[in-house]
Amino acid sequence: MSLKIEKTKSPKQKYSNSEQLGFGKIFTDHMLIIDYDKENGWHDERIVPYQDICLDPSAMVFHYGQTVFEGMKAYKNNGKVYLFRPQENLKRLNKSNDRLCIPQIDEEKVLEYLYKFVDLERDWIPEDEGCSLYIRPFIIATDAQLGVHVSNEYKFIVIASPSGSYYKNGLSPVSIYVEKDYVRAVRGGMGMAKTGGNYAASMKSQDIAHERGYSQVLWLDGVERKYIEEVGAMNIFFVLKDKVITPMINGSILEGITRKSVIELLRNEGMEVSEERISIDDIVKYYKNGELLEIFGTGTAAVISPVGKLLYDEYEMVVNDGKIGKISLHVYETLTNLQFGKIKDDFNWRVEI
Numbered sequence: 154m155s156l157k158i159e160k161t162k163s164p165k166q167k168y169s170n171s172e173q174l175g176f177g178k179i180f181t182d183h184m185l186i187i188d189y190d191k192e193n194g195w196h197d198e199r200i201v202p203y204q205d206i207c208l209d210p211s212a213m214v215f216h217y218g219q220t221v222f223e224g225m226k227a228y229k230n231n232g233k234v235y236l237f238r239p240q241e242n243l244k245r246l247n248k249s250n251d252r253l254c255i256p257q258i259d260e261e262k263v264l265e266y267l268y269k270f271v272d273l274e275r276d277w278i279p280e281d282e283g284c285s286l287y288i289r290p291f292i293i294a295t296d297a298q299l300g301v302h303v304s305n306e307y308k309f310i311v312i313a314s315p316s317g318s319y320y321k322n323g324l325s326p327v328s329i330y331v332e333k334d335y336v337r338a339v340r341g342g343m344g345m346a347k348t349g350g351n352y353a354a355s356m357k358s359q360d361i362a363h364e365r366g367y368s369q370v371l372w373l374d375g376v377e378r379k380y381i382e383e384v385g386a387m388n389i390f391f392v393l394k395d396k397v398i399t400p401m402i403n404g405s406i407l408e409g410i411t412r413k414s415v416i417e418l419l420r421n422e423g424m425e426v427s428e429e430r431i432s433i434d435d436i437v438k439y440y441k442n443g444e445l446l447e448i449f450g451t452g453t454a455a456v457i458s459p460v461g462k463l464l465y466d467e468y469e470m471v472v473n474d475g476k477i478g479k480i481s482l483h484v485y486e487t488l489t490n491l492q493f494g495k496i497k498d499d500f501n502w503r504v505e506i
């Protein structure tokens with residue numbers, strides 16, 4: 154089966170100023186679609202003009218949330234276009250598929266289609282500092298019936314959105330609210346999958362955090378509410394005096410590709426990075442001892458997000474005087490330089506389109 158390409162006859166007006174892009178608000182001229190049914194498997198691979206999709210109101214995704222997604226970026230520098238470890242995103246998509254009983258995709262074929270799609274949209278990729286093309290692959294269950302069951306039909310869709318710099322005024326630390334009442338995921342649940350339901354579960358706490366004047370939520374484990382899991386859409390790292398620690402992968406945490414890259418990067422530089430069970434009480438203790446030097450989050454959207462404040466049980470910890478730490482800045486610069494093709498890629502993480 155080969156990819157059909159139907160180019161738009163009426164290209165959209167492109168943005169004129171990357172400062173006004175924001176995140177995920179405008180979309181490129183095309184989208185990639187692949188259908189699935191029992192008889193044909195994944196089939197009818199096509200790139201078509203960006204358009205509405207028509208679904209029966211009883212389509213399963215609307216009712217039972219059988220859906221998964223990914224988030225990745227294309228970066229442009231001196232006219233060259235790069236993706237960062239895209240194979241990892243498709244591998245993770247299949248892990249999410251497995252958890253939600255969605256049929257596996259052919260990672261190699263889809264990667265090829267993805268490259269063609271990004272190439273077709275290359276003029277949409279902003280080249281200004283920190284800007285990129287955010288790419289959102291997702292799968293929805295489209296069976297039109299209300300009985301609870303595994304869907305027999307799906308749509309795999311990829312859309313793309315030129316996005317502005319996450320840090321308009323330079324890398325600035327975020328404030329974080331540690332949630333001790335609500336939980337995002339439990340071991341055995343869907344925490345390790347990138348699926349809409351996890352986000353739906355997180356919104357209540359996000360609201361509370363905002364009301365309290367904090368920008369993001371740090372989740373504790375769902376059973377004892379004691380061990381640190383992750384932030385909204387980021388994994389989390391703590392820089393101590395002699396090592397860097399991050400919660401180990403335990404089934405309820407989303408295994409971030411940025412997380413994995415930061416671990417590999419720091420270890421490669423000879424730093425000790427330990428994946429372990431970290432309790433919030435340990436962090437309070439490190440803080441009081443003066444051992445806690447920096448905290449940062451990792452995720453595709455922000456790459457690295459330094460944490461300036463952490464509120465737990467009405468106790469506020471101000472980390473590194475609320476400023477960006479040395480290690481946070483170092484990983485941010487190294488990763489973005491790798492992503493934008495500004496330094497040599499010893500890891501083979503970059504794919505040029």
Ligand SMILES: *Cc1c(COP(=O)(O)O)cnc(C)c1O
Nearest residue numbers: 386387388407409410411452453
């Ligand atoms: C996507 C996501 C992350 C970050 O993953 P990256 O691959 O680094 O972008 C972390 N936590 C959650 C819950 C996520 O959905």
